[in-house]
Amino acid sequence: MRIGLFATCLGDTLFPDAVKATAILxxxxxxxxVFPPGQTCCGQMHINTGYQREPVPLVRNFAAGFGDASIEAVVMPSGSCAGSVRHQHRIVADRYGDAAxxxxxxxxxxxxxELSELLVDVLGVTRVGAYFPHRVTYHPTCHSLRMLRVGDKPLRLLREVEGIxxxxxPGADSCCGFGGTFALKNAET
Incomplete structure (x- = not known):
């Protein structure tokens, strides 16, 4: 399968190893x-903070960059960005765009x-050959839990990691209260 990888603006600047690991996996x-050149932010932060018209060029750029018919799937290691592309881009296009x-x-x-959806639902994979001999827990992001409804896909993948x-x-389905731009503006909190 030919898969377009979207780095996300936060992934690109703060978590580039997650993007690289996605490509390697x-x-x-x-x-x-494939990594379409010219990709930028999906516009989610603008939309979420009330700037509805400003992300139109970002939405247009995303649709053009990943609209190549040879790209069979688009993946991103971010539930928030996947949710924005699947839900918010349509709202922006309807309000400020055009039919094209x-x-x-x-x-x-x-x-x-989102990465776990692609692996489990599209590629039919839960065992990816990972080894991590440490104690971990998993807290789903609000967007992956509520907007995308990825369910237990991340946990299914984690359960197959050797040595984990x-x-x-407890309370994993509760919001941690630290998402979105709040986390960026108030990192010390």
Whole structure:
């Protein structure tokens, strides 16, 4: 499968190793990973903070960059960005775009996945050959839990990691209260 990898603006600047690991994993699983040039922010932070018109160029850029018909799926290691592409881009296109933008947004949204969704639902993989001999827990992001409804896919993947000591997190379905731009503006909190 030819998979377009979206780095996300935060992934690119704060967590580049997660983006690299995504590319390495998918390549190791036998897929052709492409990184469309010119990708930028998906516009989610603008939309979430009330700047509805400003992300139009970002939405247009995303739809153009990942709209290539040879790209069979678009993946990102971020539930928030996947949620924005699948839900918020349509809202922006309807309010401030045109018919061509709406068509491009719809085409890309239909093939966009958060990483665990792509692995489990599309590729049918839960065992990726990972080894991590440490004690961990998992707290789902609000967008992956509520907007995308990825369910237990991340946990299914974690349960297959060799050597892991996976501990259930009580109240994991509760918001941690630290998402979005609040986390960036108030990092010391």
């Amino acid at each position: 998918l390549t190791r699983l036998g897929h052709d990973v 933008l709406r068509a491009g947004v719809d085409a890309v949204a239909a093939k966009t996945y 000591d996976l501990v259930e997190l």
